[in-house]
Amino acid sequence: MERLLYLGCMIYNRFPDYELSAKAVLSKLGVKLRDFHEFSCCSSTFIPSASDEWIYLAAYNLALAERQNAAIITLCGTCTSTFKRANLMLQDEKLLEKVNSRLGEVGLSYSGKVSVNHLLEVLKEKENKIKVLVRQPLKLRVALQHPCNVFRPSYVARFDDPAKPRAMREIVTLTGAEIVDYAEEYECCGSTLLLTSQALGIGAGASKLASAQRAGAEAMVVACGNCAYLFDRHKEEIKKRNPSAELPTLFITQLLGLAFGLSREELGLDIRGVELG
Amino acid sequence: MGEQSKVCTRCSACTRVCIATRLGVPTGASVLEREDKFTCAGCWKCAEICPQGIDIYKLMMEARRKGELPESFRMGIRNILETGYAMPMRGVNAIREMYRLPPIERVKPEVVKKLLRGVSVA
Secondary structure, eight states, X not given: OOEEEEOHHHHHHHOHHHHHHHHHHHHHTTOOEEEOTTOOOOOTTTTTTTOTTHHXXXXXXXXXXXXXXXXXXXXXXXXXXXXXXXXXXXXXXXXXXXXXXXXXXXXXXXXXXXOEEEHHHHHHHTHHHHHHHOOSOOOOEEEEEOOHHHHSSHHHHOSXXXXXXXXXXHHHHTTTOEEOOXXXXXXXXXXXXXXXXXXXXHHHHHHHHHHHHHTTOSEEEESSHHHHHHHTTTHHHHHHHOTTOOOOEEEHHHHHHHHTTXXXXXXXXXXXXXXXX | OOGGGOOOOOOOHHHHTOHHXXXXXXXXXXXXXXXXXXXXXXXXXXXXXXXXXOOHHHHHHHHHHHSOXXXXXXXXXXXXXXXXXXXXXXXXXXXXXXXXXXXXXXXXXXXXHHHTTTOOOX
């Protein structure tokens, strides 16, 4: 089955290098990808905080995928959880009917059955292929930021251990990079706190990066645009808060791509200006 | 487990794993007692750890809908209602071109207005 790469607002707007590297790596892994035209915001944390109509917008994207007979691959945590939650809720036939009546107004319908997986789930399935493709085991010490909403709430995510997820560690290990243990590894990045308090968000980011740096990390590996938004787009504020909190941010597909022998240009590292070691 | 048994015992398991609490945001014995329902990282460790199995995500969203939205949330919602995306999309295709990525067709704003007609930030 072909898959649509759901960018969400964050990757579409701010991190084309995540998209570029995900496409490059997934293509090497034999995943057939198509661009997801006319996608919208999943609803994010915004619409559910205001109205139960969030499910219409989530279902709109799922219905678009169904019309193309395709599954969805997501790149961020909240988008993943939002779509999976919608699918779970739409097992209720009455709600499905109600949602379809709204979707009908824009010429769509939905069965509730489009499969949604975060990138990490897809990479986990392809572990054997990744092993074969790693050509340059990386000499790099990295810290991991596990994307919360890919694992929690677990009754929605149904993937990995919600308290101590292992997937990212298992995938990154295959690249040869050394994974450092750091005190705050299983903490949330705190990026969403930026919405109501810049100081809290920056404080969370500074604490995390400093903790990883003390443990000897040379880069922070992420698998969600929201984490990158804090660590990368707010790096100057974070550095101001704590001068020893300075680490380049790498998307997991950039790390994999480097291990596959892809160039900085193919992974968008040149344009975002990521300097390693 | 029936809904009746899902009562908060104020054991504070949720606040102990809450990043906002750790960073000093005033919280009662439970994250649901926090006055500011929006200062939340959305990591849902609280929902995972609750020994009573309370669906904290659901209750938190319901509580938010009763209160006033902070300006950042209003802005996010306004953007979604106007363009279909939470963030401003000006110049996106030029940036994509720099990365040698093809343009993506955007959702039609009238589609979003129809789907979310009950949502307002007025």
